Amino acid sequence: MGVCCEAKQIHVRGCSIILLQPYVHGWFWFAIDDFASLSSANLFLAAVPDAGTAERIHQLASALKRVHRFDGRLIAPERLHISLFALGGLPEGQHCAAWEAAMEVRTAPFQVWFDRTASFRGRPGNHPFVLIGEQGLRGLQSFRQMFCAALARRGMRRLANTNFTPHVTLLYDARDVDEYPIEPIGWTVREFVLIRSLNGHEHLVRWPLWV
Secondary structure (H helix, E strand, O other), X not given: OOOOOXXXXXXXXXXXXXXXXXXXXXXXXXXXXXXXXXXXXXXXXEEOOOHHHHHHHHHHXXXXXXXXXXXXXEOOHHHOOEEEEEOOOOOHHHHHHHHHHHHHOOOOOEEEEEEEEEEOOOEOOEEEEEEEOOHHHHHHHHHHHHHHHHHHOOOOOOOOOOOOOXXXXXXXXXXXXXXXXXXXXXXXXXXXXXXXXXXOEEEEEEEEOOO
């Protein structure tokens, strides 16, 4: 299985990066030349649901908000995601290593699905209410382990930690609730995305999954 698209190689401060053109947002070409901007930005790698699934998750969250009598604001459909790695605040050399690790990971698209909701501890009075699962997230766990190995080979073992609980945050609320089963909801992960979070989510780079 492969992806047919044009590749572009760029060189930034001694770092050679190959990116697949159709998956690169225009903002990236401005930011990549300014590692100070990247280092100070709230950047993270994530798996993002397709638009249809995001809307279904949002509708589910709306119903559960009423059931649990939450007051918190729902996360907008376009901001729903599964966080993989936080990259904000990294020194410039580690940004290079992260890009290279992202290009090294090869795996076929895989399914994810969530079958429970729960509240995480979070900050006092601000508990994340999330989708969680187990069996339906094994493919994602395996993918992240491969990514961790690629990061570790580049001296980034601290970033490649094993503390990972895959989830989708639906809202934040002062109240917390117990774990509760739901009808499974999920999607096929076909890419992972570099996201810049600042008054919304901006997708800077998309890496398609392929072998």
